[in-house]
Amino acid sequence: MSNASAIKETVYYKAETAQIFAPIIALAQNAANDLPAAVAEKQKLAHNLFTQYGVPYPKLERWKYSNFYPVLKKMDLAPAALTDIWHGDLSFVKPIKDMISEQWVQDLLCATAPQSDEIKDDNAFWYLNDLQNVQGWVIDIPANTSVNQALLLKTVNKDNTYNAERILIRVGRNSRLVMDEQHQHETNDHAYFKNWVTQIVLEDNAELVHTRNQDDSLKAAYVQNTAVTLGRDARYYGLTLNKGAHMFRNQYHIVFEGEGAHASVRSSADVGADQHIDLTTCMYHNVKSCTSDQIVRNVLHDKATGVFQGKVYVAKGADYTDGSQSSKALLLSPLASMHAKPELEIYADEVKCAHGATCGAMDEKSLFYARSRGIPYEDARAMLVAAFLEEVKDGLPLTTGE
Amino acid sequence: MISIKNLHARIEEKEIIKGLSLEIEAGKVHAIMGPNGAGKSTLASIIAGREEYEVTDGEILMNGKNLLDLEPEERAAEGVFMAFQYPLEIPGVPMNTFMRTALNAQRKLRGEDELDSLAYLKKIKPLAKTLGVSDDMLKRALNEGCSGGEKKRNEVLQMAMLEPTFAVLDETDSGLDIDALRVVADGVNALRNEQRSFLVITHYQRLLDYIKPDVVHVLADGRIVETGGPELALRLEEEGYAKFVGEAA
Numbered sequence: 001m002s003n004a005s006a007i008k009e010t011v012y013y014k015a016e017t018a019q020i021f022a023p024i025i026a027l028a029q030n031a032a033n034d035l036p037a038a039v040a041e042k043q044k045l046a047h048n049l050f051t052q053y054g055v056p057y058p059k060l061e062r063w064k065y066s067n068f069y070p071v072l073k074k075m076d077l078a079p080a081a082l083t084d085i086w087h088g089d090l091s092f093v094k095p096i097k098d099m100i101s102e103q104w105v106q107d108l109l110c111a112t113a114p115q116s117d118e119i120k121d122d123n124a125f126w127y128l129n130d131l132q133n134v135q136g137w138v139i140d141i142p143a144n145t146s147v148n149q150a151l152l153l154k155t156v157n158k159d160n161t162y163n164a165e166r167i168l169i170r171v172g173r174n175s176r177l178v179m180d181e182q183h184q185h186e187t188n189d190h191a192y193f194k195n196w197v198t199q200i201v202l203e204d205n206a207e208l209v210h211t212r213n214q215d216d217s218l219k220a221a222y223v224q225n226t227a228v229t230l231g232r233d234a235r236y237y238g239l240t241l242n243k244g245a246h247m248f249r250n251q252y253h254i255v256f257e258g259e260g261a262h263a264s265v266r267s268s269a270d271v272g273a274d275q276h277i278d279l280t281t282c283m284y285h286n287v288k289s290c291t292s293d294q295i296v297r298n299v300l301h302d303k304a305t306g307v308f309q310g311k312v313y314v315a316k317g318a319d320y321t322d323g324s325q326s327s328k329a330l331l332l333s334p335l336a337s338m339h340a341k342p343e344l345e346i347y348a349d350e351v352k353c354a355h356g357a358t359c360g361a362m363d364e365k366s367l368f369y370a371r372s373r374g375i376p377y378e379d380a381r382a383m384l385v386a387a388f389l390e391e392v393k394d395g396l397p398l399t400t401g402e
Numbered sequence: 403m404i405s406i407k408n409l410h411a412r413i414e415e416k417e418i419i420k421g422l423s424l425e426i427e428a429g430k431v432h433a434i435m436g437p438n439g440a441g442k443s444t445l446a447s448i449i450a451g452r453e454e455y456e457v458t459d460g461e462i463l464m465n466g467k468n469l470l471d472l473e474p475e476e477r478a479a480e481g482v483f484m485a486f487q488y489p490l491e492i493p494g495v496p497m498n499t500f501m502r503t504a505l506n507a508q509r510k511l512r513g514e515d516e517l518d519s520l521a522y523l524k525k526i527k528p529l530a531k532t533l534g535v536s537d538d539m540l541k542r543a544l545n546e547g548c549s550g551g552e553k554k555r556n557e558v559l560q561m562a563m564l565e566p567t568f569a570v571l572d573e574t575d576s577g578l579d580i581d582a583l584r585v586v587a588d589g590v591n592a593l594r595n596e597q598r599s600f601l602v603i604t605h606y607q608r609l610l611d612y613i614k615p616d617v618v619h620v621l622a623d624g625r626i627v628e629t630g631g632p633e634l635a636l637r638l639e640e641e642g643y644a645k646f647v648g649e650a651a
């Protein structure tokens with residue numbers, strides 16, 4: 001693309017952004033009062049950045065496969081209410097507004113959107129969420145506490161709504177939390193936009209098992225930013241099972257701050273029509289002896305598209321890092337497509353980073369084997385697809401949360 | 403009774419089966435021997451319903467029905483079974499899940515009640531034990547990480563579970579050590595009865611010492627070129643296939 005047309009494109013998309021989000025921005029500005037100075041300041045900054053940069057456009061390297069403009073343009077967005085949270089013991093769940101005086105809460109709300117040190121137009125959706133960063137929940141698990149009943153977070157959006165949820169999670173030293181997000185829809189005609197930011201702090205030896213059943217409407221757009229910081233020996237297990245959404249950008253920023261920590265990011269999709277499922281991650285191995293794995297299994301029917309941009313960054317001195325990535329896609333139609341782009345940026349010497357990406361059709365020989373034993377075609381296919389998708393659960397400590 | 407009449411089949415313009423005819427009566431064991439590339443596995447695959455091969459002429463009748471008109475799963479429900487020369491690995495699907503699904507799918511197609519997991523286990527446990535298939539293997543993904551011999555035992559176990567009326571064994575003896583060969587042959591012999599027919603493809607006369615065939619055929623260049631009694635296998639062991647390959651060419 002020539003420079004002139006690139007600039008033209010940028011200008012065009014900025015104008016579009018202004019139009020799409022004008023009502024949302026106006027409302028957010030009116031709502032902001034009674035906030036601690038730092039948070040109010042942050043909202044102002046976010047407003048400036050968002051209006052300056054606009055929604056990420058395809059010319060940006062990390063957004064070239066996922067253009068949200070055409071989808072968002074068709075919506076007529078009005079703000080939506082908070083999502084529901086259920087648990088037997090809700091003492092550790094509170095609205096952000098009730099916790100705003102706590103320093104750690106303010107620190108998270110004011111944190112710079114990750115992705116890189118500098119402020120970048122890549123992060124515009126995060127800024128957009130910042131405009132209403134006190135709308136959402138704080139989940140705070142004290143030290144030495146195991147919450148054995150899964151915390152259920154359920155969200156169902158209505159037609160033409162905009163839902164900017166902020167979730168702040170802190171799991172204290174030696175504690176464990178199982179959290180199960182259910183993203184549901186009423187009908188597949190409902191067009192809505194969810195723009196969520198989830199920030200997770202895992203203190204030393206804390207564990208979070210974080211599953212997300214994404215079954216949004218086939219007209220929905222959803223952007224999820226999940227930022228995790230891990231203390232010494234902490235463990236994060238993130239699993240997203242994708243079934244719905246017209247367009248979903250699932251973005252993880254995982255930062256290792258203490259040695260011996262582990263993070264898993266897993267994602268499966270069984271999607272069709274013109275669904276678009278994008279998983280974009282960055283694992284920042286900033287300290288020694290941490291491990292991470294990323295497993296993606298996509299089954300793509302019809303005109304569905306899968307995207308996996310997985311980055312592993314290993315800082316100088318972060319030796320004995322083990323970071324693996326594996327992406328496999330089953331393309332069940334000639335029009336389905338998968339873009340897999342593993343990326344490694346390594347500055348340490350002693351590092352193990354395996355990555356692999358494959359993409360192919362259903363194995364006809366396996367299908368025949370099953371059919372020759374009497375299993376009908378559709379069942380045989382479903383059995384093989386289910387087995388393929390199950391691979392994302394390999395080694396995850398999922399059982400205790402049920 | 404199985405009757406294969408004037409079968410012609412090809413793959414990608416290459417004719418592999420060139421007018422093959424064969425009759426197997428109920429309760430009989432027929433052996434097929436023949437040089438590499440003769441078309442033995444192709445014949446087995448066509449009987450089981452592999453779509454890759456294009457049948458250009460002929461028919462395969464079983465109890466009056468033309469198997470060629472049926473889907474692979476329908477043939478299985480009719481009682482056709484093929485033990486694969488190279489059994490597949492199915493990652494993520496435990497043998498128990500696979501077997502129970504298959505068994506119940508067949509029962510359903512035949513209009514019979516499905517087996518619950520207790521009844522299933524009651525059926526498979528003793529069979530697995532006689533065939534030397536461990537509990538661990540039943541729980542593991544099908545054939546994954548199994549040795550060649552273990553996969554073959556697994557095939558015979560599947561056959562014993564599904565109780566076919568027509569079983570095709572494609573080189574089930576290759577890859578087996580002497581003891582395993584005996585175990586597998588015993589497994590097959592235990593299934594022999596008045597109604598059940600077998601087509602045993604092998605390169606080795608040794609197998610036929612354990613599984614005594616009623617009839618032995620030589621398949622060369624896509625045709626049955628010689629048919630005889632068990633003594634034919636002994637003769638082949640000595641003379642090789644040179645005579646038939648020459649004739650067929």
Ligand SMILES: Nc1ncnc2c1ncn2[C@@H]1O[C@H](COP(=O)(O)OP(=O)(O)OP(=O)(O)O)[C@@H](O)[C@H]1O
Nearest residue numbers: 413414418436437438439440441442443444445454
């Ligand atoms: N999928 C295929 N594509 C192309 N050619 C094939 C295919 N399958 C079989 N053939 C060819 O058909 C011929 C017969 O193969 P087949 O596997 O039936 O032989 P076989 O008698 O079983 O041999 P073996 O004793 O080695 O097992 C061979 O020449 C083989 O190369």
Ligand SMILES: [Mg+2]
Nearest residue numbers: 442443444487
């Ligand atoms: Mg063969």
